[in-house]
Amino acid sequence: MGKTLFDKIWDSHIVMSKPEHPDAVYINTHFIHEVTSPQAFDGLRKRGIPVFRPQKTRATADHNVPTLEQHLPIKEALSRHQVEMLTKNTTEFGVELYGLGHPYQGIVHVIGPELGITLPGMTIVCGDSHTSTHGAFGAVAFGIGTSEVEQVLATQCILQYKPKRMKIAVNGTLKNGVLSKDIILYIISKISASGATGYFVEYAGDAIRNLSMEARMTICNMSIEMGARGGLIAPDETTFSYIKGRQFAPQGAEWDKALAYWKTLFSDDDAAFDKVLTFDAADIEPQITYGTNPGMGMGVTQHIPALDQVEEKERPSFKKSLEYMDLQPGSALLGKKIDYVFIGSCTNSRIEDLRLVADYVKGKRKADDVVVWIVPGSKQVEAQAKAEGIDKVFAAAGFQLREPGCSACLGMNEDKVPAGMYCISTSNRNFEGRQGPNARTFLASPLTAAAAALTGRVTDVREAFGH
Amino acid sequence: MSKIFQHLVSSAVPVPIENIDTDQIIPARFLKATTRDGFGENLFRDWRFDANNQPKADFVLNNPIYSGKVLVAGKNFGCGSSREHAAWALADYGFKVVVSSFFADIFKNNALNNFILPVQVSETFLDKVFQAIEADPEAKIEVDLENQLIRIVASGEQESFDINAYKKTCLLNGYDDIDYLLSLRQDIEKYEGTRAFNF
Numbered sequence: 001m002g003k004t005l006f007d008k009i010w011d012s013h014i015v016m017s018k019p020e021h022p023d024a025v026y027i028n029t030h031f032i033h034e035v036t037s038p039q040a041f042d043g044l045r046k047r048g049i050p051v052f053r054p055q056k057t058r059a060t061a062d063h064n065v066p067t068l069e070q071h072l073p074i075k076e077a078l079s080r081h082q083v084e085m086l087t088k089n090t091t092e093f094g095v096e097l098y099g100l101g102h103p104y105q106g107i108v109h110v111i112g113p114e115l116g117i118t119l120p121g122m123t124i125v126c127g128d129s130h131t132s133t134h135g136a137f138g139a140v141a142f143g144i145g146t147s148e149v150e151q152v153l154a155t156q157c158i159l160q161y162k163p164k165r166m167k168i169a170v171n172g173t174l175k176n177g178v179l180s181k182d183i184i185l186y187i188i189s190k191i192s193a194s195g196a197t198g199y200f201v202e203y204a205g206d207a208i209r210n211l212s213m214e215a216r217m218t219i220c221n222m223s224i225e226m227g228a229r230g231g232l233i234a235p236d237e238t239t240f241s242y243i244k245g246r247q248f249a250p251q252g253a254e255w256d257k258a259l260a261y262w263k264t265l266f267s268d269d270d271a272a273f274d275k276v277l278t279f280d281a282a283d284i285e286p287q288i289t290y291g292t293n294p295g296m297g298m299g300v301t302q303h304i305p306a307l308d309q310v311e312e313k314e315r316p317s318f319k320k321s322l323e324y325m326d327l328q329p330g331s332a333l334l335g336k337k338i339d340y341v342f343i344g345s346c347t348n349s350r351i352e353d354l355r356l357v358a359d360y361v362k363g364k365r366k367a368d369d370v371v372v373w374i375v376p377g378s379k380q381v382e383a384q385a386k387a388e389g390i391d392k393v394f395a396a397a398g399f400q401l402r403e404p405g406c407s408a409c410l411g412m413n414e415d416k417v418p419a420g421m422y423c424i425s426t427s428n429r430n431f432e433g434r435q436g437p438n439a440r441t442f443l444a445s446p447l448t449a450a451a452a453a454l455t456g457r458v459t460d461v462r463e464a465f466g467h
Numbered sequence: 468m469s470k471i472f473q474h475l476v477s478s479a480v481p482v483p484i485e486n487i488d489t490d491q492i493i494p495a496r497f498l499k500a501t502t503r504d505g506f507g508e509n510l511f512r513d514w515r516f517d518a519n520n521q522p523k524a525d526f527v528l529n530n531p532i533y534s535g536k537v538l539v540a541g542k543n544f545g546c547g548s549s550r551e552h553a554a555w556a557l558a559d560y561g562f563k564v565v566v567s568s569f570f571a572d573i574f575k576n577n578a579l580n581n582f583i584l585p586v587q588v589s590e591t592f593l594d595k596v597f598q599a600i601e602a603d604p605e606a607k608i609e610v611d612l613e614n615q616l617i618r619i620v621a622s623g624e625q626e627s628f629d630i631n632a633y634k635k636t637c638l639l640n641g642y643d644d645i646d647y648l649l650s651l652r653q654d655i656e657k658y659e660g661t662r663a664f665n666f
Contacts, residue, residue, distance in 0.1 A: 015658045016651050020632040024651055026658055028665045036550065038501035047645070052655075056665070064499065078499035085501045121666040129549040129573060139666075143573055145551035147580035147644070155648040157655055161631065163572075193486055194543040197572060227546060229572055250664075258664060293486045293546070317485040317541065410548075412495040419518065431490040431547060433513045 002268025004165050005234050006200045009140045009265070013123045015157055022159040028122040030057040030152045031108045032095070034064055034086040035412070036127030040150035041089040053156045054094040058117060061086055061099050062107045063128075064412050067375050067402035070100050079413065093153075106378020106404040109133035109346035113217065114380055116246025120235040120262040125152060130346045130428065132223040135232035136216035137239055138265045140200070142230040163229040164198055164274040167267075169205035172281035177462040179356075180215035181348060181426065181445035183207065184222040185287035185297045187279060193295035197227030199275065202267060207281035208233060213242040214352040221347045222428050225294035234266040286461055288333055289430045289443040292321040296430070298333075300448060300460050306330035324432050325440050326420075333458045338442070340423035341366075341453040342435070344375030344402075345409035348426035348446050351384050357450040358390040360464070361397045367456025372399040373415065375407040399453065411436045424452040470641040472582050475563055476609045476620065478535035480527055481600045482511075487540055488547035489574065493556040495548075506552050507559030532604040536563040539596050539608075543567075544585075545574025554581040564610050566617065568593045579634050580644065586610060586617050592626040595619060612638060 003011070016024040032040075037059070044051065051057065064079045074080035083100065090097040098104040104111055109130055112118040120138035125131060129143035144158065151158050170183055188195070201223050208219065216233050223231030240259060243249045250258045285299040298304070307329045310318045322329060343349070343357055354376065366372050374394055376382040382404055385391055394401045408415040409427035416436030417423040423441050426449050427434075430441040442458065451459040497509040514526050522529040538557065544567040545553060554577040557565065565578065566586045578585045588596070599606040599619045607620035612635060618625035630638075637643065 016654050022631070022633060024648060024654075026655070026662075035498050039503050039551075042502070043645075049649075063495075082499050082501055119666050121664075127549060127551075129547065143549040145549055145554070145573060145577035145580060147551060148576065151645055151648055154645050155651070155655060157648050157651070159644045159648065193546055194569060194571070197543070197546075197569070224547075224573075227543070227571055258666075261664065261666075293488065295486075314485065316483070320484065410490075410495040412498060429488075429490070429547060431488045433494055434490050437494075437513055437518060 002271040004267040004271040004273060005138060005202055005232060005265055006140060006165050007271070009121055009123065010162060022161045024157045025123060025160055026157055027125050027152050028056065029112070029117060029124045031112055031124070031126035031131070032057055032059045032149060033108050033128065034061045034082045036146050037149055038082065038085045038089065039146050040153055041093065043150040044093070044153055047154070049154055051093040051095060051153045056156060057095045057153065059086060059090045059095050059097040060105055060108050060111055062404070063406045063410065065100055065405040066413055067405045067407045067415055070403045076414070103379050106380065107346045107349065107406055109221065110350060110377030110381065113137065113213070114246070114378060116243055116249030119243065119249070119258070120239060120265050125158060129224040130221050132228070132230040133217050133221040133346055135220040135223065135230050136213060137243070138232055138235035138262070140230060140232065143224060163200045166196055166199040166201045166228070166275040166277070167273040168201055168203050169276070169278045170203070170207040170281050171205040171278065172207055174207055174281045174284065177286055177447060178284050179445040179447055180211050180218045182284055182287045183281070184219045185289065185294070185443060186284045188222065188226045188294050189287065189297035191226055191277065193225060193293040194227040195295070196223065199228050201228045201231040203231060203233050209236065212352060213238060214350045217350070218347055222294065225428055235262050286445060286448050288448065288458060290325065290327055290333055292324055292430055292432050294428065294430060294443060296321065297443065300458065301334055303330055303332050304328070333442070334460060336422070336458045337456060338424050338452050338458060339370060339421040340417050341370060341372040341449050342375070342408045342423055342425040342427065343446055343449050344373065344377070344407050345427035346377065346406070347428045349375060349377030349381065351381050353426070353446045354381065354385050354390055355388070357446050358393040360447060360450045361399070361454060362393050364397055364454055366398040366453045370453055370456045372453045373402055373408060374399050375402045376404050378404050408435050410434060411439070424449045424458070470582055470643070472563065472584050472612055472638040474611050474613070475536060476607050477537050478605050479537035479539050479566070479596070479600055479608045480533045480535055481597055482527055482538065482540045483597055485541035486543045486546055489545055489550050489553040490547055492545070492553040493550065498550060498552050503555050505559065506556035507561070510556040510560045536561055537566060537608045537610070538562045538564070539566045539593070539600065541567065542569040542590070544570050546571040549573045551577040551581070554578045554583055558583055566593065566596060566608070579638070582638060584610065584612060584638065586628045588617060588626050588628060595624055
């Protein structure tokens with residue numbers, strides 16, 4: 001019996017496997033940020049122990065940083081203290097920090113790949129559920145809690161039960177105007193926000209295989225939104241050519257040896273999955289969510305389910321959700337007026353996202369009463385956008401290009417959508433209050449968000465492509 | 468935080484909503500603290516308080532007839548963000564047990580690491596628990612970890628629940644994962660010696 005890609009990586013990282021015990025799994029790369037790490041460092045201090053392998057942990061400040069005037073001290077005292085604690089902790093424990101002002105600073109799941117730190121075959125963890133993003137490289141990457149961050153700092157290992165394996169194949173060719181964000185929103189809408197809980201997902205099929213690395217990251221990023229422990233894609237030439245030459249990637253003879261190993265990283269033909277789902281790319285239209293979890297999504301031209309289409313048991317939660325969104329069961333979203341557009345987050349803030357948006361809006365102007373925030377994923381993305389003149393396209397369109405961070409994806413800093421307002425967002429969660437108390441979120445692709453920025457309404461981006 | 472869990476009899480607080488995500492349990496804007504303390508006052512913040520920080524009368528935590536160390540919630544509890552602050556907020560507020568028909572993976576780990584017991588029951592039993600609390604807000608729920616049983620005390624209806632043997636031992640005795648991992652140091656170093664690459 002062959003092995004799945006997930007099993008190959010997991011099994012080769014087991015330090016100890018005892019009956020009745022979770023596996024002790026070795027972690028190759030540990031990313032930390034300011035919000036979920038301070039209590040873990042405190043734990044080390046209380047035990048009087050150092051970071052076991054400080055060179056395998058990298059830190060950045062992203063969740064709670066301002067996205068304007070980053071060269072100035074952070075105004076809000078609690079946020080400033082949290083970011084200062086990261087500097088203090090990483091200095092004291094000898095961990096590399098890409099903090100505010102550093103040319104590598106950015107959203108943790110954007111900088112790992114772009115710096116060549118994220119590599120195929122790795123085990124990667126971070127105190128952030130979107131760590132699944134790194135799975136796009138054929139890595140086993142998943143989010144953890146702060147007690148687990150402390151485990152990794154203390155021992156470079158984590159205790160985990162092995163999840164089940166699911167394969168999701170997407171076959172065929174995507175239609176015009178449909179992006180990888182639409183693929184993953186479509187899958188989640190079909191299997192629900194808990195449809196993959198307990199599983200580690202491998203994405204396969206030619207529609208996935210034909211995606212760029214950045215598009216693959218968007219897919220793996222949202223694995224957690226269907227409850228999966230993580231998601232991964234077997235590495236291929238697209239992966240290898242993306243990695244080659246990046247700052248921390250292997251070079252020379254090391255590269256050749258690494259490449260030979262990476263080429264063994266795929267699921268064997270006879271590998272068994274606990275569950276297999278198959279979708280047809282041609283069935284996918286641009287997606288939008290209407291509710292308060294990412295499973296409540298649909299094609300942009302479709303109607304919100306009517307009450308009698310929802311299982312009776314689920315109706316109270318469904319009604320609560322639509323009341324929060326101030327939407328009617330059975331209604332359409334197309335043409336719905338929106339107030340904010342947020343293009344950013346670890347899901348869609350990379351240079352390809354910004355290029356797509358810039359190409360689409362070039363020479364055009366945003367709707368008058370819409371606020372448009374573009375928040376690049378990293379300093380490197382920001383610099384690249386400026387080098388390509390994308391900043392000028394955005395300025396001419398009336399979009400505000402801000403500085404890197406998680407920003408309005410989670411509304412932890414001051415970038416919040418005001419109460420009652422509707423925001424089309426390229427981020428990953430539409431939970432109540434996620435983008436600010438009583439803010440209302442429609443999740444969508446960068447193109448659908450860009451189209452809404454121009455019209456001020458929920459728009460079918462395919463109209464601009466003549467279907 | 469009490470580093471032990473064995474047995475509990477308590478009234479319960481019902482939140483019969485599905486897919487309660489960790490942003491509801493503790494919104495991101497309250498994650499700025501650098502210690503583990505004090506998160507309980509912001510537990511379910513935006514369901515509990517209005518924009519003027521006044522308690523919302525219709526939310527269960529503001530209803531004095533409900534109290535206790537057991538939270539009973541709809542399926543897929545704890546989905547979304549990996550923030551352990553959600554478990555800290557529940558513990559700080561005084562909850563020792565969360566009962567649901569389904570838990571998100573990361574939350575389950577975070578709860579156990581904070582000696583909060585997630586008790587996963589069938590949909591049918593969950594309905595019975597909700598009904599028991601509806602009939603009597605002071606209805607007692609008994610949770611017996613050693614025997615892996617949850618019981619509605621008044622009716623005697625009970626169901627067994629799963630927990631892995633390792634975590635059960637940790638909870639019953641107050642052991643934590645880091646103690647165990649630190650004991651594997653030689654194995655970890657030996658493993659490192661077998662790998663040519665850091666992947």
